Amino acid sequence: MAKSPGTLEQLRDQYGPHLNYTPDGGWGKESRTQPDRLVKTHCCFCGQQCGIQLKVHGSRVIGFEPWEDFPFNRGMLCPKGVKRYLQSNHQDRLLDPLLRTDSDFVKASWEEAMALTARRLREVQDRYGKDSVAVYGGASLTTEKSYLLGKFARVALGTRHIDYNGRLCMVSAGTAYKLAFDVDRSPIPWSEIPKAQVIFAIGANVGECAPITTDYIWRCRDNGGKLIVADPRMTPISRNADLFLPLRPGTDLALLNGMLHVVLRDNLQDDDFIEQHTTGFEAVKASVARFDPRMAAAMTGVPPEAIEKAAHMFAKADRAIAMHARGLEHQSKGVENCSALINLTLATGHLGREGCGCTMITGQGNGQGGREHGQKCDQLPGQRSLLDPKAREHVAGVWGISPDELPQPGYSAQEIMNAIHAGEIKALFSICFNPAVSLPNADFTREALEKLEFFAITDFFLSETARYADVVLAGSLQEEEEGVTCSAEGRVIHIQRAVDPPTNARRDSEIICDLARRLGKGKFFPFETPREIFEELRKASRGGHADYYGITYEKIDAQMGVFWPCPTLDHPGTPHLMQDGISFYPDGKCRFQLAEWRESGDPVDDTFPIYLTTGRVVSQYLSGTQTRRIGGLVDIYPEPRVEIHPRMAEQHGIVDKDWVTITTRRSAITLQASIVRTIRPDTVFIPYHWADKKSANMLTHRTLDPRSKIPEFKVSACRIQKADGPPSWATAEVLVKIAPAGAAN
């Protein structure tokens, strides 16, 4: 049903991505125009949520000014933050709702689009049942929008199936921290990082994906700290690593268990901490007995001496911090990987003291806040479980419904797409999610989207996923609606409405409330402003682990952010969790978790002998819906390239800039080669921000971690072959841009 209308070329001509290089009216106007006001807010992109001031003139954002007083980034910004304002006033911006016809999208009135959406959703539910409609959310939404969307799914639609794109980010880490500490948040604020003597960064491309964290690590090194980096590639921070562990993709667990083995073998564990603050140590001790350095080395490809050295450096340091990101988490054993890292932290007693801890570097803008208040398929506001009768009673009470009316947990993000493909889910309401680019096995995602009987999407640009929608609702950019987000450190911060949505575009929360009213549930959605939503959220989260009850917009502004939990209005917030090693479990103990080895879901073999790993570049953000429209960012890294080690390149007769076809058990794509000595010789790397035939996710597989349901983006099996020539997308125009004659890089 929902086949993309018209040709790709037609859609691209009209809706982009087009490149915006200059502010509205050009640089001359920008430098002559004095802003009416500077709005202190935050970057719309990653989980660092840097403070930034937007220059506003009239109803337009015309530039930015660093915000040096904001304590997290003190004025620092990455290229995405510097250029972010160029998405405002963009020619591709959706200014009206669109309806799909057989050949095109046509502009519609809000009345028409909303009435159709409500009618079709109701028809599908009447015919196939409540759970035949699913809702997708996203972790770039403010916490108010995330909360509202969870309530919308469960109260207005009454469906079990709501999940969000944070499922593709770090849910495995969240699950592991929940198992170990009964709370899903970084235990430490970033201000602890410079105080450590040893930083161990595993699967974390800090320089490109969390750029401001680089400064914290460099300050640690300026103070004499040592840096250990484990990654299949030399990422920018590894240039200053004291010890670099170039492990094989998907073998982090063997490395971590190997390090714990060495710690225990050499009696470097902290017996007092283990005794006083933990349970489950003996079972974990027994499980790592077989991971001696020789075996860990055989599995990881890292020399045994290096594994021993890493274990000694980490354990012998009085103060050490282990940090991790998608490399550790994007695996079908992502929970085990993170548990193994927590085990190492607990065994060495590096928790609850100055300059100590383990921490996840949450990736998405509101990756933390967006997962705390009810758009996860199994959670209610306040980081409560949807299975907990007390939690159901509390939230149902705040919402004015009976606990029995609350649906049970539903499918996770990939499972929803699988159910759409299987015909079980017939309709989808999506906001802030571009699964056509971000879910693994993109052909499968496309097939599924084409099967939907009804698909409504809310977005500000026509994303690759929106091409499949029956109704496109023109929503708002981050700077067009007030709200809060929660950064990677657990700091709740205030997003300001700098401008209003242009022309006929609407605030996201207004769209959701309007739809709820049209579904006959208006009395549960009386909200006129985000502040009203936040007031209800405070009550709904009250008493949960992620307790926002004591947080107000005014307190956030006065304190430059409030760390949760913050249970009362006079509470200052909680930057450090688990002070003195006391977990959130009723007994206060931290739980060692067994972290057993399991093979990847897409193992290498004779036909597909090469590891494929995917990731990011500094100039692009997630599926690129925003950043692929900003000229200055696209120029930094215009098209995806496949990184290949010279040794592998030689075996395949490939030289730098050759076109190379990468084939996996799903599909094949052809990209230009970047021959670099900074990657393992048995591994190739592709950044994933692009769509269609340039999409790394054409190649990845749908194996999920069984507990957290995170896909295994970081490990696939592939083969490579020199291509006869450029692929069809590499037009003459593209070729000039990516391979100018005589260019050095």
Add this chain to the structure above:
Amino acid sequence: MINFDFVDRAETIATAAYVCWHCEDPTCAQVCPADAIKKGEDGVVMSALKPRCIACENCVLACPFGIPKIIPEYEQMMKCDMCYDRTSVGKKPMCATVCPSQALAYLRPEDIAHRRETPSNVFYFGAQKITTQVYMMTPPGTDSVTLDITEFMWEKANV
């Protein structure tokens, strides 16, 4: 206005970002036939003065650091002027304000006294000695940085 590139991407992830070094005796100004490049009393070397610049590119060719650029649409040499609009009113230059790793930083000497590296501002390009206002952090005990261009030429020829 900043030169940024990978040093040798095939071999390493190392990158280098250079602003203008603001030489005490700027080579760009020495070679300018139109006397368009001025250094202020505060030591900041400015972009070429638009009314004087003839876009001859002498400065582009002569600067040993490779800093000046001719902007064709303005027919003028432009380069880093230490964000004069910002630094003249007590702010940091934009690059040093936003640099996520603080590889470019605008600091007082006492702020970096505890660092392991030594700040250097004396460069030798062959026989030419240049002293600059901008410092480079170099290995401990370094008193100057020497670059012999011919060495790089030989290395290239041997590959």
